[in-house]
Amino acid sequence: xxxxxxxxxxFPDGTVAVDELTLxxxxxxxxxFVGPSGCGKTTSLRxxxxxxxxxxxxxxxxxxxxxxQDPAELxxxxxxxxxxxxxxxxxxxxxxxATVPYLLGWxxxxxxxxxxxxxxxxxxxxxxxxRYPSQLSGGQQQRVGVARALAADPPxxxxxxxxxxxxxxxxxxxxxxxxxxxxxxxxxxxxVTHDIDEAVKLGDLVAVFRQGGHLAQVDxxxxxxxxxxxxxxxxxxxxxxGIRRLGFRLADTLPVQPVGAPRDSEWVLDLDDLGRPRGxxxxxxxxxxxxxxxxFTTGDSLRTVLDLTLTSPAGVxxxxxxxxxxxxxxxxxxxxxxxxxxxxxxxR
Amino acid sequence: MLQYLSTSGPAVLSALGQHxxxxxxxxxxxxxxxxxxxxxxxxFRWLYPPLLSLSSVxxxxxxxxxxxxxxxxxxxxxxxxxxxxxxxxxxxxxxxxRTVIDGLASVPTAVTAAATAVGFRPLGLLxxxxxxxxxxVILAGLRVATVSNVSLVSxxxxxxxxxxxxLFTDGLQRNYLAPIITGIVLSxxxxxxLDTAIVGVQRVLTPWSRVxxx
Amino acid sequence: xxxxSDVAAFLVxxxxxxxxxxxxxxxxxxxxxxxxxxxxxxxAAAAIPVGLxxxxxxxxxxxxxxxxxxGRALPTLGLLSLVVILVGxxxxxxxxxxxxxxxxxxxxxxxxxxxxxxxxxxxxARGQGMRERQVLLRTEVPIALPILMSGVRNATLQxxxxxxxxAYVALGGFGRFLVDGLAVREYAQVVAGAVLxxxxxxxxxxxxxCVQRLVVSPGVSGRALTRTTPRKVTP
Numbered sequence: 157x158x159x160x161x162x163x164x165x166x167f168p169d170g171t172v173a174v175d176e177l178t179l180x181x182x183x184x185x186x187x188x189f190v191g192p193s194g195c196g197k198t199t200s201l202r203x204x205x206x207x208x209x210x211x212x213x214x215x216x217x218x219x220x221x222x223x224x225q226d227p228a229e230l231x232x233x234x235x236x237x238x239x240x241x242x243x244x245x246x247x248x249x250x251x252x253x254a255t256v257p258y259l260l261g262w263x264x265x266x267x268x269x270x271x272x273x274x275x276x277x278x279x280x281x282x283x284x285x286x287r288y289p290s291q292l293s294g295g296q297q298q299r300v301g302v303a304r305a306l307a308a309d310p311p312x313x314x315x316x317x318x319x320x321x322x323x324x325x326x327x328x329x330x331x332x333x334x335x336x337x338x339x340x341x342x343x344x345x346x347x348v349t350h351d352i353d354e355a356v357k358l359g360d361l362v363a364v365f366r367q368g369g370h371l372a373q374v375d376x377x378x379x380x381x382x383x384x385x386x387x388x389x390x391x392x393x394x395x396x397x398g399i400r401r402l403g404f405r406l407a408d409t410l411p412v413q414p415v416g417a418p419r420d421s422e423w424v425l426d427l428d429d430l431g432r433p434r435g436x437x438x439x440x441x442x443x444x445x446x447x448x449x450x451x452f453t454t455g456d457s458l459r460t461v462l463d464l465t466l467t468s469p470a471g472v473x474x475x476x477x478x479x480x481x482x483x484x485x486x487x488x489x490x491x492x493x494x495x496x497x498x499x500x501x502x503x504r
Numbered sequence: 505m506l507q508y509l510s511t512s513g514p515a516v517l518s519a520l521g522q523h524x525x526x527x528x529x530x531x532x533x534x535x536x537x538x539x540x541x542x543x544x545x546x547x548f549r550w551l552y553p554p555l556l557s558l559s560s561v562x563x564x565x566x567x568x569x570x571x572x573x574x575x576x577x578x579x580x581x582x583x584x585x586x587x588x589x590x591x592x593x594x595x596x597x598x599x600x601x602r603t604v605i606d607g608l609a610s611v612p613t614a615v616t617a618a619a620t621a622v623g624f625r626p627l628g629l630l631x632x633x634x635x636x637x638x639x640x641v642i643l644a645g646l647r648v649a650t651v652s653n654v655s656l657v658s659x660x661x662x663x664x665x666x667x668x669x670x671l672f673t674d675g676l677q678r679n680y681l682a683p684i685i686t687g688i689v690l691s692x693x694x695x696x697x698l699d700t701a702i703v704g705v706q707r708v709l710t711p712w713s714r715v716x717x718x
Numbered sequence: 719x720x721x722x723s724d725v726a727a728f729l730v731x732x733x734x735x736x737x738x739x740x741x742x743x744x745x746x747x748x749x750x751x752x753x754x755x756x757x758x759x760x761x762a763a764a765a766i767p768v769g770l771x772x773x774x775x776x777x778x779x780x781x782x783x784x785x786x787x788x789g790r791a792l793p794t795l796g797l798l799s800l801v802v803i804l805v806g807x808x809x810x811x812x813x814x815x816x817x818x819x820x821x822x823x824x825x826x827x828x829x830x831x832x833x834x835x836x837x838x839x840x841x842x843a844r845g846q847g848m849r850e851r852q853v854l855l856r857t858e859v860p861i862a863l864p865i866l867m868s869g870v871r872n873a874t875l876q877x878x879x880x881x882x883x884x885a886y887v888a889l890g891g892f893g894r895f896l897v898d899g900l901a902v903r904e905y906a907q908v909v910a911g912a913v914l915x916x917x918x919x920x921x922x923x924x925x926x927x928c929v930q931r932l933v934v935s936p937g938v939s940g941r942a943l944t945r946t947t948p949r950k951v952t953p
């Protein structure tokens with residue numbers, strides 16, 4: 157869908173921002189460019205929609221060289237989201253979202269109704285349509301920015317640190333909603349971030365850049381954590397790689413004990429009339445399910461289950477089915493045994 | 505042209521001298537008044553709207569009209585240079601009050617908050633923190649006021665007191681280009697010299713702006 | 719004070735307001751507006767496109783700033799006298815002098831207005847697929863409008879006030895009351911002239927303020943922020 161072939165960008169003062177980049181961005185997937193400042197990730201992104209022109213090499217979008225296309229037409233077919241949202245302050249929210257449809261000459265009513273649909277899609281109330289960007293919070297502006305990029309239904313989206321300017325709680329929400337949106341839409345997305353955790357969380361493919369515009373490693377997030385290509389990548393990825401890798405393993409094959417089975421612990425699992433777990437109790441002392449450790453389903457990761465066993469007073473995580481009814485328990489030893497048996501040994 | 509300069513040299517110089525005084529005095533007076541007034545409007549925000557309206561109205565009065573009206577109000581003779589000085593001071597104040605307020609407003613609140621927390625009292629805060637930071641904005645307004653004053657002084661020639669303006673009225677009466685060109689050139693040079701002087705003062709007062717940023 | 723009552727009498731005198739009276743207030747008003755209007759239109763046609771180009775591309779910024787300052791330094795009266803000697807008495811010298819006066823504030827305001835636009839917004843606009851002309855007209859200008867309008871108001875104020883010099887070269891406008899009144903020492907007439915000019919300046923400024931209110935988007939002027947937002951919001 158998007159291909160870089162030996163692309164180099166050198167600025168007039170001599171700095172090489174991108175050095176012989178060769179990379180393929182798969183269709184319908186999120187590819188994350190990640191790396192420290194000055195590594196060329198944003199410059200590479202901006203070469204896709206020709207905001208920056210390569211000094212040598214070729215950038216192909218949908219099979220065509222970007223340099224052979226009219227820049228404005230090219231950009232109208234690519235969604236572009238930047239860090240500060242960059243909304244037009246003099247236009248209402250709905251007109252902001254409809255920016256590209258207007259540029260493409262859509263009928264005004266059609267453009268407006270599409271914009272309103274997208275407003276809802278990104279989780280904002282319809283009342284916000286007539287507001288101005290200055291009346292919105294940072295997180296809300298960012299949602300409008302995403303809606304704007306989606307308005308003309310482009311197959312490709314470029315996102316340059318879109319969630320960096322908001323606080324962590326809002327960021328987590330935006331990331332979750334973004335993934336949900338992508339599941340519905342299946343766009344080809346190039347996403348830039350300096351945060352390795354965000355890259356691992358969002359990317360189907362992660363491209364790690366190092367200073368000077370070199371590509372250090374391109375892999376799935378799990379492989380990146382399992383087998384960093386060199387010291388730089390290992391360093392950049394950070395500590396606790398093993399535990400973080402567990403985040404990619406699902407609990408669906410994890411064997412569990414039946415709920416009523418006898419245990420060493422004095423703690424007893426409290427269930428309500430429908431069989432849903434309420435908490436733990438021990439000789440008059442109670443711990444509710446939340447503080448006592450929560451529950452997991454087969455769709456959760458092993459990392460979540462392990463964490464639950466550590467926070468539960470009984471040292472046991474409780475599995476529930478889709479109705480919330482408890483259908484099994486597991487302790488740390490069982491998890492360790494399960495991982496031991498399954499893990500592919502990597503010699504590094 | 506040269507003939508004119510050789511014969512009327514002393515007259516030209518005295519006109520220039522008068523012009524310099526008539527242009528500079530209002531600037532100094534205007535600044536001296538505008539600084540405290542502007543500070544008060546900045547400190548007590550309710551003063552801002554009325555002061556702004558008043559200065560807009562004052563600025564709207566045409567210079568020639570003010571030169572004529574002031575003698576009536578002040579009780580001076582029409583030909584008294586004091587009228588020009590007062591009138592131009594009024595304009596300078598009207599222009600600079602707005603500039604001083606904008607300059608003080610340009611100081612980041614984080615800076616004033618930090619300075620107050622460190623222990624500056626209001627007067628010290630104004631003199632040692634706010635004013636130095638507001639200097640670029642204030643001096644930009646001062647440059648405009650000064651250059652405008654240099655041009656406005658010559659209008660006073662219509663009443664008989666106008667520094668270099670006398671060269672213009674003289675030239676027009678005699679249908680003679682030389683004094684007019686001399687007057688224009690000197691006027692522009694004077695404005696340029698004063699403008700450069702203010703820029704120089706700004707560089708001296710703001711050493712942090714001279715150092716290049718990374 | 720007798721002067722005040724004389725001024726009031728002059729202004730209130732009906733014969734002074736008759737449109738047919740060539741020396742009356744109505745006739746002078748029209749002349750004054752004529753000089754102001756022509757000068758502003760010419761100055762705007764010259765200064766604004768140049769300011770737009772310099773502000774959008776960032777090139778020749780040095781020229782914009784210094785041409786503005788230099789223009790301010792030219793003494794209006796001197797320029798007027800110069801052109802009168804060159805082409806004779808008439809409308810031309812007055813218009814030339816007023817145009818030179820009006821160009822600096824218009825040029826500076828246009829340039830400053832465009833420079834004040836956040837670069838990220840311009841980048842986003844270009845990234846959406848706007849061509850350069852669209853970026854300038856649909857993005858930069860609407861955001862720069864408040865500063866641009868203040869430049870227009872400033873220029874108007876200066877031109878209205880200075881158009882009084884037309885009377886000095888035997889033309890009309892409100893300056894006539896100043897000059898004629900001075901000649902016969904009828905100070906009431908002079909003060910009346912001053913009051914008329916000041917009033918005209920204020921009226922025009924108010925009109926332009928209304929135009930500004932209509933033309934500038936609430937999202938830019940900050941008017942939108944006075945509306946309240948509901949409590950329960952998605953962040």
